[in-house]
Amino acid sequence: MIAKRRLSIYLLGIYTTGLSEASMNEKKRTVQESGLSRKRLMDIYERLYGRFGPQDWWPGETTLEICLGAILVQNTSWANAARAIDNLKKADLLTERALQNVRMDRLARLIRPARFFNMKAKRIKGFVAYLSKHFEGDVDRFLGLPTGELHEELLGLDGVGRETADSITLYAAGRPVFVVDAYTKRIFSRLGHFEASRNGDKDYLALQERFTAHLPADAALFNEYHALLVRLGHTFCRPTPKCGECPLRAVCPYPEDDARRIDP
Numbered sequence: 001m002i003a004k005r006r007l008s009i010y011l012l013g014i015y016t017t018g019l020s021e022a023s024m025n026e027k028k029r030t031v032q033e034s035g036l037s038r039k040r041l042m043d044i045y046e047r048l049y050g051r052f053g054p055q056d057w058w059p060g061e062t063t064l065e066i067c068l069g070a071i072l073v074q075n076t077s078w079a080n081a082a083r084a085i086d087n088l089k090k091a092d093l094l095t096e097r098a099l100q101n102v103r104m105d106r107l108a109r110l111i112r113p114a115r116f117f118n119m120k121a122k123r124i125k126g127f128v129a130y131l132s133k134h135f136e137g138d139v140d141r142f143l144g145l146p147t148g149e150l151h152e153e154l155l156g157l158d159g160v161g162r163e164t165a166d167s168i169t170l171y172a173a174g175r176p177v178f179v180v181d182a183y184t185k186r187i188f189s190r191l192g193h194f195e196a197s198r199n200g201d202k203d204y205l206a207l208q209e210r211f212t213a214h215l216p217a218d219a220a221l222f223n224e225y226h227a228l229l230v231r232l233g234h235t236f237c238r239p240t241p242k243c244g245e246c247p248l249r250a251v252c253p254y255p256e257d258d259a260r261r262i263d264p
Helices: 002-012 021-030 038-052 063-072 078-090 096-101 104-110 117-135 139-143 147-155 162-172 182-190 200-212 219-235 254-258
Strands: none
Touching: 038 219, 063 078, 063 117, 063 139, 063 162, 078 104, 096 117, 104 117, 117 139, 139 147, 139 162, 147 162, 162 200, 162 219, 182 200, 182 219
């Protein structure tokens, strides 16, 4: 917590956010023509941090629990994933050995709140089998791989895509990899910095590159930034947005476009 506050104070020293109303209106008018910059990204960050404070994300008592959470949260809300994890805790199944030994049908029943429970049970079983075969069940040895190698190994596992791999790499391994999710895409589309194509993988990498090209490679910053975007997307920048209450309203062109429309 202290480290995150120090990080915020340090970043505040990079630039000044105290812009006049006139200059803010000008920035709002020109944002569509301007690309992302470090100053722009940090202005967004500080506005979110100022409203929401530190998020202390990702919740999890162990690195294994964080990895499981990244799998369970796929295509569902964190609230649903958290209920599934709580069931595993109550059943004393949050160890690699216990997950290896539990029957597939019982595991699926326990994680039912996370939706797609049969598929996710297979993915969890596959993950712990991989750890057992290659790292003697030691998840921290696995997470100690060099970042590029770790990322490639994760992408090679069944059901692990870029977002899940990046979440584990950032939150469990503590590496500076920026996570892009549906909230990130929606928010930066409305801010005028992202336009989706039909190539989801290409979109993911393109938006991720816009963050990593302008921000320092700092895992604590990436962690907090992504968590703040999730908070914004969950509370204000929803499919039907609450633009009037949004902490980015002064720097976002979207309310002027049409705040009543529904985006994905």
